Amino acid sequence: MGSAGxxxxxxxxxxxxxxxxxxxxxxxxxxxxxxxxDAYARWYGLPRSRQEEILSPGAWLTTVTGRICLDVxxxxxxxxxxxxxxxxxxxxxxxxxxxxxxxxxxxxxxxxADQIVLDESVTMAFLVVLETMTPAExxxxxxxxxxxxxxxxxAGVLRRTxxxxxxxxxxxxxxxxxARAPVPAATGQADVVRQVKEAWETKDIAALVxxxxxxxxxxxxxxxxxxxxxxxxxxxxxxxxxxxxIADKAPGLExxxxxxxxxxGLVARRAGVVLTVASFDVADGRITRIWVVRNxxxxxxxxxxx
Numbered sequence: 001m002g003s004a005g006x007x008x009x010x011x012x013x014x015x016x017x018x019x020x021x022x023x024x025x026x027x028x029x030x031x032x033x034x035x036x037x038d039a040y041a042r043w044y045g046l047p048r049s050r051q052e053e054i055l056s057p058g059a060w061l062t063t064v065t066g067r068i069c070l071d072v073x074x075x076x077x078x079x080x081x082x083x084x085x086x087x088x089x090x091x092x093x094x095x096x097x098x099x100x101x102x103x104x105x106x107x108x109x110x111x112x113a114d115q116i117v118l119d120e121s122v123t124m125a126f127l128v129v130l131e132t133m134t135p136a137e138x139x140x141x142x143x144x145x146x147x148x149x150x151x152x153x154x155a156g157v158l159r160r161t162x163x164x165x166x167x168x169x170x171x172x173x174x175x176x177x178x179a180r181a182p183v184p185a186a187t188g189q190a191d192v193v194r195q196v197k198e199a200w201e202t203k204d205i206a207a208l209v210x211x212x213x214x215x216x217x218x219x220x221x222x223x224x225x226x227x228x229x230x231x232x233x234x235x236x237x238x239x240x241x242x243x244x245x246i247a248d249k250a251p252g253l254e255x256x257x258x259x260x261x262x263x264x265g266l267v268a269r270r271a272g273v274v275l276t277v278a279s280f281d282v283a284d285g286r287i288t289r290i291w292v293v294r295n296x297x298x299x300x301x302x303x304x305x306x
């Protein structure tokens with residue numbers, strides 16, 4: 001886990017990997033950054049003699065970051081019970097695509113969101129499944145199945161035996177399988193999302209119903225800050241009517257086809273300000289799940305500077 005050496009440059013070089021681990025564990029860029037910052041603060045708080053005793057600072061930082069994330073996950077249940085409506089992970093843009101399309105780099109130091117590798121382990125569908133796991137399951141699964149760390153080292157993070165960590169990862173794996181493990185987005189999903197955009201723009205309820213699985217579910221996250229459905233909207237027909245009703249209330253809204261967490265999605269903005277980011281899960285050519293994030297605190301990576 002990590003690399004050897006205590007040089008400042010080597011230690012700083014671990015940040016990207018740690019941010020990637022922490023985001024997958026927490027589903028929040030802000031919380032991931034805080035966890036990594038805390039781990040670094042603890043490292044620099046060690047006496048120099050203690051730092052020199054640590055053979056692999058990268059492994060030490062990973063262990064500490066993992067434990068911090070474990071604590072955060074342990075307290076998340078209570079915090080999310082107080083959250084207004086559904087809680088969804090923070091969506092991420094493809095920075096290269098977003099910049100080319102007219103977005104702008106944040107001012108100041110690099111945004112931690114830019115350091116996150118967008119692959120199948122950060123799709124919204126996958127992150128939502130991770131939310132169903134216990135904190136220990138999530139840590140064991142992410143570290144082993146996503147980042148390929150051995151159970152002997154994960155045991156140090158969880159303070160459990162390697163055998164217990166292996167059982168936790170196996171339990172998490174069953175949850176993923178039961179939820180129909182998401183696969184990397186393909187051209188087919190992009191085509192479906194494009195058709196949804198066109199039907200939404202023309203307020204074509206019949207076309208939307210045809211694109212939605214009859215048992216589709218739409219979950220929205222406004223964080224109690226902006227208006228949105230507080231409970232999941234279930235059923236393709238109901239979702240289609242809801243989408244058209246929203247379109248009627250949102251004149252001047254611009255819909256963009258953009259990658260969201262590495263998969264085809266839609267971004268809605270007005271006057272250059274991103275108001276909504278939508279992710280989709282598609283099966284057999286029809287949408288089965290829609291995740292809509294409207295909480296402005298979770299849309300900071302999508303901010304533009306004019």
